[in-house]
Amino acid sequence: MRETLVVGAVIGGLASLLFLVERFIPLRRARHPLAGRLIVNLAFALIAFATVTLAVRPAAVATLAWTGRASFGLLHLLALPEAARPLLAFLLMDLTFYWWHRANHRIRLLWRFHNVHHIDPDLDVTTAFRFHFGELVFSSAFRVVQIGLIGPSLWAYAAYELVFQAGTLFHHSNVRLPIRLERLLNRVLVTPRMHGIHHSQVMTETNSNYSTVLPWWDRLHSTLGLNVPQAGIEIGIPAYARVEDNRLWNAIAIPFRRQRSYWRREDGATDKREKGGTEGDTTFLAE
């Protein structure tokens, strides 16, 4: 219980800090009024919180208890020095989340739900809370498999979870860091410019940069894309760019409706980078 409060305070504090800073030094220019997005994303956050409490966390905790009791999972099987275990647990958790995120884009059923996260027309720290409850229910099944096969200790799992949440807030945020600092950070962390490219309306750009905490998995799987300045990025999914798509009820119902051709715009054109864009940040993350 005390741990939950500490984690809640850390995550709440970081979210508030990023929210404040991105108002003063934004990376991308907002295209939609904040108030409307704020209400929708806050509502998604409340539903997500309930889903995590009722499904994701119980599934994770039960699997952790079971792997501990039964000594199940890769980390229990390997003869490792004690210090290496939490380290390997961290790497494996992050790698498997890379695969899970990629599966959310590749598998049509999962994408129906993950799409709702991507149709937010602007990207900032509030987007980090905007996940459809359907995606979270699927992710609790994934976590049973993930934790079951890896077998991390409770503490290694809790430490990863905290870094995972903090990393998710950070890379969704719209904070404009000095480019040289961000390049340095990007060697070991997924950063706002890197994840901003993942939220682009251009399909090939959305299908890049899937990593959550460590950026190395994209390099390893050849899905890294750093050569797009933020000023040229339109956030969202082309076929879901109508204002009404982002009203709360519609956003909740979209996965259950007939799907549009995601990458085709209303005017029939497919995604292409036609204009470079000059408003906002024009730097390249790759040197």
Ligand SMILES: [Zn+2]
């Ligand atoms: Zn995604």
